[in-house]
Amino acid sequence: MILYGMAALKIVAGISGAADVALVREFIAAGADEFFCGYVPAAWSREFGYEFSPNRRYRRENQITSRSALAAVCGAAAAQGRPVSVAFNEHLVTQRAWRQGRLLLREAVEAGVRAVIVADPAIIRVVKSEFPSLAVHVSGDAGACNAASADLFFTLGADRLIFPRELGWRNLKSSLAELRGPRREFEAFIMGEPCVFDGARCFTEHGYDLGRDFCSAHLVKSLYRRGGKSPECLVPEQEKFLRQYRTRKPWEVGKCGLCAIRSLARLGVTHLKIPGRASNALAAVRLVRRMVDSGAGPVQARGLMAVPDLCDSRLLCYYPESGHG
Amino acid sequence: MVELAAHFASARELRAQKRFLATHALSDIRPPDAFERGYEDRGWLRLRDALPEAVRSRPCDRVYLGSEFCPQLALPERELGAGLALLRSRGFQATIVLAPVPQTRFASTRAMLRKFGRRGALEVAANDWGALAALDGWGHIPVLGRLLFRMKRLPRVSQETRPVCSGPHCRIRLAAQMREFSRFPTDAPWFADLLRGLNVRRMDTEMLPQGVSLRRPAPVKLSLFLPWAQVTGGGRCPVAGEDRRGGRCAFGCRQSYILPRYPGKTWPMLQLGHTVFAWMAARMEVYLRQGIYDRYILEPRLPM
Numbered sequence: 001m002i003l004y005g006m007a008a009l010k011i012v013a014g015i016s017g018a019a020d021v022a023l024v025r026e027f028i029a030a031g032a033d034e035f036f037c038g039y040v041p042a043a044w045s046r047e048f049g050y051e052f053s054p055n056r057r058y059r060r061e062n063q064i065t066s067r068s069a070l071a072a073v074c075g076a077a078a079a080q081g082r083p084v085s086v087a088f089n090e091h092l093v094t095q096r097a098w099r100q101g102r103l104l105l106r107e108a109v110e111a112g113v114r115a116v117i118v119a120d121p122a123i124i125r126v127v128k129s130e131f132p133s134l135a136v137h138v139s140g141d142a143g144a145c146n147a148a149s150a151d152l153f154f155t156l157g158a159d160r161l162i163f164p165r166e167l168g169w170r171n172l173k174s175s176l177a178e179l180r181g182p183r184r185e186f187e188a189f190i191m192g193e194p195c196v197f198d199g200a201r202c203f204t205e206h207g208y209d210l211g212r213d214f215c216s217a218h219l220v221k222s223l224y225r226r227g228g229k230s231p232e233c234l235v236p237e238q239e240k241f242l243r244q245y246r247t248r249k250p251w252e253v254g255k256c257g258l259c260a261i262r263s264l265a266r267l268g269v270t271h272l273k274i275p276g277r278a279s280n281a282l283a284a285v286r287l288v289r290r291m292v293d294s295g296a297g298p299v300q301a302r303g304l305m306a307v308p309d310l311c312d313s314r315l316l317c318y319y320p321e322s323g324h325g
Numbered sequence: 326m327v328e329l330a331a332h333f334a335s336a337r338e339l340r341a342q343k344r345f346l347a348t349h350a351l352s353d354i355r356p357p358d359a360f361e362r363g364y365e366d367r368g369w370l371r372l373r374d375a376l377p378e379a380v381r382s383r384p385c386d387r388v389y390l391g392s393e394f395c396p397q398l399a400l401p402e403r404e405l406g407a408g409l410a411l412l413r414s415r416g417f418q419a420t421i422v423l424a425p426v427p428q429t430r431f432a433s434t435r436a437m438l439r440k441f442g443r444r445g446a447l448e449v450a451a452n453d454w455g456a457l458a459a460l461d462g463w464g465h466i467p468v469l470g471r472l473l474f475r476m477k478r479l480p481r482v483s484q485e486t487r488p489v490c491s492g493p494h495c496r497i498r499l500a501a502q503m504r505e506f507s508r509f510p511t512d513a514p515w516f517a518d519l520l521r522g523l524n525v526r527r528m529d530t531e532m533l534p535q536g537v538s539l540r541r542p543a544p545v546k547l548s549l550f551l552p553w554a555q556v557t558g559g560g561r562c563p564v565a566g567e568d569r570r571g572g573r574c575a576f577g578c579r580q581s582y583i584l585p586r587y588p589g590k591t592w593p594m595l596q597l598g599h600t601v602f603a604w605m606a607a608r609m610e611v612y613l614r615q616g617i618y619d620r621y622i623l624e625p626r627l628p629m
Contacts, residue, residue, distance in 0.1 A: 049498030052505050091475035092516070094508040120475075121454055122510075122519040146428040148455030166559055167427075174428040197599070198559025201472060204601075205479040205506075214557060214601075 006265040009292050010034055012085075012187060013285050014276020015073070017063045024076040030282055031289025035077055036085040036117060037276065038063040039070055039108055044100045051207035054101055055087035056119075056141060056199065058207030062276075067107050074112030085115035087276075089139035091203070093123045105131055118142070119200075121156055128157040135159040140189065140273075143200025145171065147178035160185035162273060166198045169260070169319040173267055180268040188264055189318055190257045191284040192275035257318035258305060259298035261291050327380065328620045330387035330420065330548070334628035335400060336408035339388065346415045349384040351376070354625050369625045372552045372606050377613065380621065387620070388412050391422035392628040393452045393470050394558060394600045397574040399424050402437045409441055418448070420468065422628070425453035438463055450529055461524040468527040469520065471550060477506050478556040478603060479534050507535045511543040520545055529622065531555065532605035532612050534592060539617060548620035549612060551605075553627060558600035578629040597629045 010033035015023065019037060027035070038055045040063040050060050057063055064070045074084045086108045088101060105116060105127070115135035118124055119142040127136055137160040138144060138153045150161050161179075163172055163186065176186065195202070195215045204214045257264070261272065272292075274284045287304055294300065302311050314320035331354060333339045339346070344353040356369045373381065390408045392398040400408070405421065412419045421441075426434050434456070441447060442465055451457035452470035460467035510516045511528070520528075527546040530537070531554035564577025578598030585596050593604040612618070 047498075048501055048505060052498070052502040092508075092510050093513060094505050095513050096505060096508070098513070120516075122513065122516040125518075126515050143425065143453060144455070145425045145453050146431045146455040148431065148459050149453055150455070152454050152458045170429050171427045178428070196560050197557045197601075201555075201559035201600075202557040203475060203478040203555070204557045205477055 006262055006292060006295050008270065009261070009265050010271045011190075011274065011285055011288050011292065012036060012271050013274045013281055014192075015281075016276060017061050017065060019064065019073050020069070021072050021076040024073055024082075027282060027285060028077070028080050028082060030285040031292075032082065032274075032285050034083050034085065034271070035073070036087055037070075037073065039086045039104060039113075040065055041067060041104055041107055044104055047100060048097070051205065052097075053090060053207070054097065054104060055089050055117075056139075057087070057276075058205075058213075067111055070108065070113070071111040078112055083114040084112065085117050085135075085137060086113045087117045087139070088123075088127075089117045089119040089141055091119055091141065093120050098123070098126070102130060105134065109134060115159070117162070118158075121153055124153065124156040124158055137162060137185075137187070139199075140164045141199035143198075144175075145200075147175045150175060150179050154179075154184060159183070160187060160271070162187040163189070164198065164200050165189045165255075165318070166200075169321040172264075172269075172319070176267045176269070185270045186268060187271035187273050188257070188269045189255070190261065190264075190272040190274060190288055191318075192255065192273075192281065255318045256305065256316050258287060258291055259301035259311075260319040261288070261301070262295070262297050263319075327383070327618065328387060329380070329383050329385040330389055330620055330622045331385050332389040332422070332550070332622050332624045332628050333408075334392040334398065334626075336390070336404045336411065338626070339390065339408055339411060345385075346411070346417075349386055349415075349417070351381055351383075351385055351623065354385075354623075356625060368552060368604060368606065372609070372623070375606060375609060380613070385623070386416070387418040387420060389420045389422050389450065389622055389628075391424070393422050393424050393450065393472055394555070394629060395562070395578070395598060396424045396427050396430065397576070398578075398629060399426075399430065399434075402433075402440070405437065406441065420448040420450055422450045422470065423452055423456055425472065426451075426456045431455070435459070435463060438465060448527075457525065458523050466527075467523060467525045468529055468548075469525050469545070471529045471531055471555065474510070474528060474530045476508075476510065476533055476537070477535070478531070478554050479506060503535055504538075507533070507538045509537050509539045509543065511545070512540050517544045527620075530618075532608050534603070534605070534608065536608070536611065537615075543617070546620070547618045548622050549618040550622045550624060551609060553602045553624055554605045556594065556601045556603050560599055562599035564598055595627075597627055600629070602627060 011031055012034040013027050013032040015035050015037045038057040051058050077084050115137050116127055117137045117139045119139040124136055136158045138158045140162045143164050144150045144161055145167060153161060197215055206213045272288055274281050305311060310316050342355055351373055391400050409419055446464055446466050448466040448468060449460050450468040450470040451460055452472035457467055457469060521544060525545055527548060529548045531550045564581055583596035585594050585601060595602050
């Protein structure tokens, strides 16, 4: 039976490859209810390296790389009743990748992992049949932009749907109106550093030339008029936006949905996601925990954030279309 | 026999192709308005001339209508109806292209397709899993759109060009990585099963820098877009201002384009709105020789 409502909301925090028992405890003290992580065992990295990844993290430092480290993280979390999920959310799972993936998941289960996050709908049934004890969470990168997509994933065996980062408030609301039901969990992004692109639509490679991925290295340098000579057709607002887009580093443009928490709970969202690579994840967990525990609304959220100009611009909003009153 | 199709974003663009609509000849497709520094106009002419004579001389009897890259570009019912009527009157087959359909437009999209499908099943390229799963039940012919063809696009990597690479593990594992990055999705039995389960008849695919390799015949027919491949997209659109204007889009992608600077890239790239494309014509010959596609979809202008 799934409980709905603000008090029942769980906070899911991503942890990096450097996670250890102390960090897990710190996250739990800050208010995290669940964890997710990347795991690349030696057998995988020997065969494929890190750039061909099982989980859309493409560098060694983003992955837990030993079974003992994973077991330590799971043990520390389980000691306080917190489950850990492992990400296996590449868009496609090839046969050879599954040969290693199967071993990876077996080790993860033995280490204490309770759920797997997937993005390839085709692999859900395979995972379910080989690892019946693992819950399957559908990654935001699967791109479930409507209730029919979600229904497909649930029919294939998913237990939880993570809504895509870019879904927006109106679509999330109307999807949940169609989907809410027993034994279905829904997770929504609440805070963290987004990419300038959408994970469901991004097919570019990462990890080569360390530190310079497309999303962080590509610069919107020149804007030309399509069918013309110059950017003179741009309205002033576009020019202003483009200037901001150029000058801000993408990783500085974090996103926030604090003021929507109460509304998300009312709609039927059961879990709030704080992405794993966010450098400010611990602070984010504390903020979200404070909101959840106090049952606070948008006014208090603005106060907590203390950046009224950014709140007014809505540039950093996960759910900018609604006032969430 | 390979079928030729041309892709247009709107009925307005289609109507501008008067000669092509009359003759069905590729040579009569009017290139986009000349750019000073753009790719598309030169690109189309180069692509057309590079096609083998046996392909180039064939009539182009099918049109893909619509844009898959942004829900804001979805064709309104009236425009789609006008486009389909025009194509029917000129003897073309049509494939409707859907962008990922947001939940708020799902019911209206279903109603629109039902209306236009009264004369018979429509071929529809879906670009989200929900629409793809629903199409068969709606009585249409489901095509897996290019946004669901989710192999990696590697603008810094190809069979000929090694990636910029600084870690020793990267050099050592590169061959294995390239091999896996080029594996075609339908080689995995679970992916083939999913396509069968959804009654998908065709996959629309793109040219990828690393190439594609199939170990076994695909369970569905395969199409190939020429000459562009989508590399990445979505997220915040730098020229639409959508999320700053309460949902109203200024359609900046139709007026402007961006040349992304990307250290180490090996392929010319172009960004329209929030979508980044790689110009893949250089690999075209390899793909045409593979003989696994029964439809080429040509894009005189990127469908935005």
